[in-house]
Amino acid sequence: MLDVALIAAVVADAWLVPSPSSLDVRRRLPRRVGQSRPFERALRVEGPQAAGLLVEVFEDRDAHLECADPALDGAPESVVMPRDGATILSRDHVGRVRGRFGFGDLRVRVRGPLGLAWRSARVGGRQELDVEPPLNDIDHVLALAASERWFDLGVRRMRRRGGQNEFDSLREYVPGDDPRRVDHKAFARRGVPIVKEYVEERGQELILLVDTGRRMGVETTGGRGDGWSKLDHALDAALQLAAVALQAQDRVGVALFDERLHTYIAPEKGMRRLEHLRRAVFDATPSQHESDLARALRQLSSRHRRRALVLVLSEVADHYESQRQRRALVAGSLRHRLVFASLDDPAIRRAAEGTDRVRATERLAALTLRDDRRAALARLRGSGARILDAVPADSATEILAAWLDERRR
Numbered sequence: 415m416l417d418v419a420l421i422a423a424v425v426a427d428a429w430l431v432p433s434p435s436s437l438d439v440r441r442r443l444p445r446r447v448g449q450s451r452p453f454e455r456a457l458r459v460e461g462p463q464a465a466g467l468l469v470e471v472f473e474d475r476d477a478h479l480e481c482a483d484p485a486l487d488g489a490p491e492s493v494v495m496p497r498d499g500a501t502i503l504s505r506d507h508v509g510r511v512r513g514r515f516g517f518g519d520l521r522v523r524v525r526g527p528l529g530l531a532w533r534s535a536r537v538g539g540r541q542e543l544d545v546e547p548p549l550n551d552i553d554h555v556l557a558l559a560a561s562e563r564w565f566d567l568g569v570r571r572m573r574r575r576g577g578q579n580e581f582d583s584l585r586e587y588v589p590g591d592d593p594r595r596v597d598h599k600a601f602a603r604r605g606v607p608i609v610k611e612y613v614e615e616r617g618q619e620l621i622l623l624v625d626t627g628r629r630m631g632v633e634t635t636g637g638r639g640d641g642w643s644k645l646d647h648a649l650d651a652a653l654q655l656a657a658v659a660l661q662a663q664d665r666v667g668v669a670l671f672d673e674r675l676h677t678y679i680a681p682e683k684g685m686r687r688l689e690h691l692r693r694a695v696f697d698a699t700p701s702q703h704e705s706d707l708a709r710a711l712r713q714l715s716s717r718h719r720r721r722a723l724v725l726v727l728s729e730v731a732d733h734y735e736s737q738r739q740r741r742a743l744v745a746g747s748l749r750h751r752l753v754f755a756s757l758d759d760p761a762i763r764r765a766a767e768g769t770d771r772v773r774a775t776e777r778l779a780a781l782t783l784r785d786d787r788r789a790a791l792a793r794l795r796g797s798g799a800r801i802l803d804a805v806p807a808d809s810a811t812e813i814l815a816a817w818l819d820e821r822r823r
């Protein structure tokens with residue numbers, strides 16, 4: 415008799431559960447997010463007929479979109495529906511890898527008022543977003559660059575030339591601006607401090623040539639961008655420099671290469687150009703090919719015949735390949751001004767310097783790699799190109815300083 419009563423209760427409970435497909439479930443996502451930066455995914459669940467009932471939602475998503483809280487990864491989101499029959503479920507996620515990824519179908523379960531029966535349904539609808547280089551603090555960087563507060567950006571060396579400045583515009587005073595640049599007439603008219611804006615050597619051309627070959631797939635550890643590849647760091651640094659150069663009214667272009675030049679965006683000016691450059695390279699991935707710098711520079715010169723500052727973001731190779739890199743830089747310097755920025759592996763540098771606790775054999779290997787690297791960089795010097803040896807976390811500052819020096823030559 416008890417079994418019959420239980421079965422009847424389950425059947426009655428199931429009959430009282432509204433169909434999950436009758437619920438209106440809508441997902442809200444940003445269109446794009448920065449790599450390794452948390453973002454919110456929200457689900458709006460509406461269904462007056464489910465008021466007072468427990469609703470659970472399971473969600474499919476691409477593996478590269480991780481839950482920001484590992485303890486919640488794979489767990490359903492649940493809520494007792496309020497009386498008005500509408501609620502918001504939100505959860506933070508992180509895109510660890512650049513590219514276009516998405517959230518897939520939703521499986522919605524509703525429990526009956528007696529808690530004995532569940533009904534479930536799958537709600538279709540994939541939504542995608544772009545995981546892009548984050549350009550951390552880019553607004554702050556641009557503000558400091560606009561007021562020429564290079565020291566605050568970590569730039570230690572500055573070479574100034576007198577008599578080459580040209581008046582450009584007026585803008586509001588930013589703390590740290592030189593008080594001597596205040597335009598007192600504009601200050602009196604507007605009631606707020608106004609400074610004169612000058613530009614140096616307006617209209618230079620900058621091409622960011624980024625290596626996407628096999629060596630750029632090495633992952634880095636520690637600090638900002640932990641787990642990023644060297645290519646991740648290179649693209650982030652390149653786009654940060656592009657933003658500053660475009661603000662300075664330079665014409666900026668981007669090219670990507672491995673065994674050949676496979677992407678080329680011609681230099682143009684204007685801050686709107688930054689979005690175009692960002693969209694063109696955000697999903698670039700390291701290939702399995704060895705990079706051919708000489709071929710890339712030849713192909714670049716055939717597409718861009720005017721002399722420009724070409725900043726190569728790459729990695730120094732072994733003894734044999736570094737000789738080829740040197741010949742490529744010698745030949746390329748005949749057409750363009752070249753800066754070669756080589757991105758070091760911070761883990762190897764820390765092991766060689768003894769800042770990380772490693773076994774003696776591991777430190778010996780790190781010291782050997784460091785010495786080989788130094789020898790390869792020494793071979794590149796004297797090629798006619800400026801050579802930078804940057805740790806990925808600091809690469810944007812090193813590259814910005816080099817651009818400033820080259821721009822003032």
